[in-house]
Amino acid sequence: MNDGPGDRAAPTRPPRPAVTTTVGLLAVVAVAGRTGPPGTALLLGPIASVGALCIGRVAGLDADDLGLGRRTWRTGAAWGVGCAAAVAACYAAAAAIPAVRPAFHDARYGLDPGAAARTAFLVVPLGTVLFEEVAFRGVLWGLVHAAKGPGWATSVSSVLFGLWHVLPSLRLNRVNPAVAGLVGTGRAGQATAVAGAVAFTAVAGVVLCELRRRSGSLWAPFGAHWGTNGLGVLVTAGLSR
Secondary structure: OOOOHHHOOOOOOOOHHHHHHHHHHHHHHHHHHHHOOOOHHHHHHHHHHHHHHHHHHHOOOOOOOOOOOHHHHHHHHHHHHHHHHHHHHHHHHHHOOOOOHHHHOOHHHOOOHHHHHHHHHHHHHHHHHHHHHHHHHHHHHHHHHHHHOHHHHHHHHHHHHHHHOOHHHOOHHHHOHHHHHHHOOOHHHHHHHHHHHHHHHHHHHHHHHHHHHHHOOOHHHHHHHHHHHHHHHHHHHHHHO
């Protein structure tokens, strides 16, 4: 693995308690986001992000270790914009193919234009992407990197990122017709859909970690992550009308 800006020397303080605390925070946010009233994620995302950053700072990580150093802002932002643009191009190409369009159909995102815009530009970046990037690619990655290096950091972060998507994918085979057609709508189909979602997002986590490592900045995975989720909402809403 070639060195990137994210491979700078890390603090030597043992990060295990901080890793455990961060995982505990992830569990609380995951459950609260699924069981709380509407708008919980939008409120909790920024608050939990601050909490995760505090865990990292107390454990000895600085801004560079967390992917927030000023020296990499421009590079990270450029990577992030480029990744979002690449995702937009892929979505546009896919949406132009009639056989692929059913993959975008999702009962959760058949929204009117106003609701779709609010979801894509407010709920997704603040309620989803912000906390996930800070927690998985910022704090967790930085903590494990401090003890084990970038390979372990990417592996741990990505596996946990995949498991993080168990709860959101429990209804996947019922709200997405394409998934339902592949795996069915019963319990076995649900288990298959969840396993597939966990595997897919774990692989996506590896890509996002590599963007963070190579750029040294959270802006790079943030752009790719928002492009995938936020633009996905807009495309789904557009094709559902």
